[in-house]
Amino acid sequence: MAEQYKSRADIPQQYVWDTSSYFASEEACVAELEAAQEIPALIAGWEGKALSSGENLLSYLRFEDEQTLRFERLYEYVARRADEDTRESRFQDLMGQMRSLYARMEEASAWFQPALLSLDGDKLDLWCQDVEGLSLYRRALDKVRALADHVLDPAREALLAKAQEMAASPEVCFSMLNDADLSFPPALDSEGKEHEVTHGSYGPLLMKEDRALRESAYHSVYGTYGKMRNTSAAILTAQMKQLEFFASARNYVSTLEASLAPTEVPLAVFDSLIESAHRNAPAMHRYMALRARALGLERMRYWDVYVPIVKMPERHYSFEEACDLMLEALAPLGEEYLSVVRKAIDERWIDVYETPGKASGAYSSGGRGLTPLILLNFMGTLDDVFTLVHEMGHSMHTYLSSKAQPQRYAPYEMFVAEVASTTNEMLLMHHLLEHAQGDAERAYLLDSLCEKFKSTLFRQTMFAEFERDANNASMSGEGSGAAALSRRYRALNDLYYGPALETDEEIALEWSRIPHFYYNYYVYVYATSFAAAVALSEGILREGEPARERYLGFLSGGCSKPPLELLAGAGVDMASGRAVDEALARLAQIVDELDALI
Known part of the structure; x- marks a missing residue:
């Protein structure tokens, strides 16, 4: 496990970000x-x-x-x-x-x-x-x-x-409730031993082989959110109402149109993403059925969704090991790119470890000539390595745009905000697969890659559909209380994950713990960016320097052109929806290979 600190004052300076710039x-x-x-x-x-x-x-x-x-x-x-x-x-x-x-x-x-x-x-x-x-x-x-x-x-x-x-009040209220006030009871493993449950530890706990521990952690989190369901619904409703107010005031038909129009993204791109996910859902259903079979379960429960289905010795990474692996994986992007990544590590752009009260999750922030800082809650898992690589992609996008563009055009539009981060993740996955030792490790990594498709493309599209439909329901005067939100969310879980996963009343509350629902239609860009990243990473590895230069040109583009045009310059067609269909076709191939290996 990674270092555990009870106080920020105990953390060595090299693991704490430097805000003096x-x-x-x-x-x-x-x-x-x-x-x-x-x-x-x-x-x-x-x-x-x-x-x-x-x-x-x-x-x-x-x-x-x-x-x-x-x-x-x-x-x-x-x-x-x-x-x-x-x-x-x-x-x-x-x-x-x-x-x-x-x-x-x-x-x-x-x-x-x-x-x-x-x-x-x-x-x-x-x-x-x-x-x-x-x-x-x-x-x-x-x-x-x-x-x-x-x-x-x-x-x-x-x-x-x-x-x-x-x-801004709904987002502030959610953050205070979620990050400052909320705490979870400890989870119990099969031997009755207690395990601390925090925002940072919850994900790793769901990956543990001990099913009793996974289930206990799941109930710890959702039991806590269940007690707050009405407060959470009131906060999310307030968020939707403020979006509705501004959309109506500015003569937009919907809150979605109000969000997309200033970013130069057509509504058709959002809608085609959801249609493509529905059309290709059988590939995800096959993967979930494969997981259930590999785990020896007739039907999975939600606490079974993240545990690896291929047994490998549990590996934990120090932060230094994670940085070394990141540099190896990103080598196809060239020495100039890597030199800035080293600069980020050496000059303390990164706040590494979880401490009480620290904001949950991870992000990169900064821009317009400011040092892009990265917040992590690093626990030492492979997922944490992916998170580091992901957030470094954001910071590199910010750094290169700020370096190449005048201040007015340095910020990039929301639609491309997750492309650099997810491309980095895909390059890390390609690197790990290339160096896999035997079929078992390859199968383990392919399972992890399927998980990336699930969590980034399918799950985020499901979030986007929920956000769109919940906002539309709010605008039309339909119910937006906890029961109505949970019914809508549960139905979407059934649609996206299929019959191999048994739904329950607790997962129906997942909407109450997603901070991105307060970011005004942000979640869909994770899915579109993942599709773009599949194409970009494979192009860089296949073509080498020409594809790399196109990609670095995209990273340096800021908002100097419309986002679809910037991506087209990098070789990715997002306007027609073809990139999403091609990425999901790739998922079907990965599931086939994984099935053959296990």
Whole structure:
């Protein structure tokens, strides 16, 4: 097992992220936050002036870039420190101040989009032609103008901006309940020994061979969420209602359309993902039946879904071993890529170990010239190695985009946000399969790969369908209480996983523990990105340098082009849905090979 720490103060410095690139100290951050209270007034001071000439428009846009970076540096520092211990009130208080400042900035700039839309198109063309530097911003300006039907007058834009702080409340409430207040009773193994259950340990416990321990951990978690079901439903309903409010205010037909339109992703891409998952569900049903047979079960229960069906000696990795394996697996991406990965390790971009109160799960955060920091809750399992590789993919995407693009185009759209991370995972899997020692290890890894398809493509698509349908039900006035949400979730579990898995009332509550339902239709990008990653990783390994250069060009693209166009440049067709079908066809082949080996 990985090192276990009861206090953050006990962790050696090399395993704790370095936030000094944002601010040298908490005091420096607080001083800058106080100074940054001037930003809304500075923004408001440009009203009536920013669009009076091409030169003024360029000056305003550059000013906006500067203030955005100023705010994001503050936000990243405060948010990262808050996640070190969610029970610590001082950084939670600072997060409240950041949300308030952001809302006031949005309110102060509410005049800009309506003013831009009222500007004569020919005049904007002339300005971009005559004013040196303004053409850089043309794509950003055109994106605003493309959404003209959904931009309101200045007064109503200001009102919507003022509501943003309130709109963040559901996610904040979920985070406090889930990360700070919730605890789980210990799980008991077949010999009656207690095992601590936390957000970080739950996944590894479900992979244990001891079925009694797996079942006990499962009941520990879902029994706890079951006691909170009505509170959880109320929080999720509040999230859906705030999305509905903004969608309706901006004249969108649905919350899904409101989420996708600004990212330049057609609704058809979302819908075709779900249709493809339904169409190819038999491959997943076959895999689940194969699992049940390998485990000697007539039907599996949900505590049987993650345990490996091929017995291999349990392997645990130190963090250093995990880093070495990551560097070996990512070698096909070239030495320049690897040099930045080493930089991330050496310069402490990564916060490694779980401690009480630390935010659960894992993420990479940063951007626009800021050091991309990675939060882990590393337990030493192979899954944790995959998580490290995954989050490093995010950080590399952020780093390369920020290095190649001007600040305005450094952030990448949500639709491609999981491509780099999942491509890294697929390269790690290819590396492990290439070095497998015998049929047993190969079968073990193929089972793990099927699990990746299940958890990333099928499960995330199921989440996306649940999110879409629950939001639609909320908009139409149907029930969104705990019972209604659980019925919908349970039905989808049956549809996606098939008859080999026996459903129950506890798994129907899984919606209550998924933080991504508070990210506004984020989950579907895991599935589309996985499909893209299957194609990209196989292309890199098959073609070598040409495919690698196309891929690194994609990573450096930021949002300089529409996301579907960026992926097409890397050689992946996401617009037609073909990439999803091809990835799922690959799953069917993997299940065939796994079946033959066991």
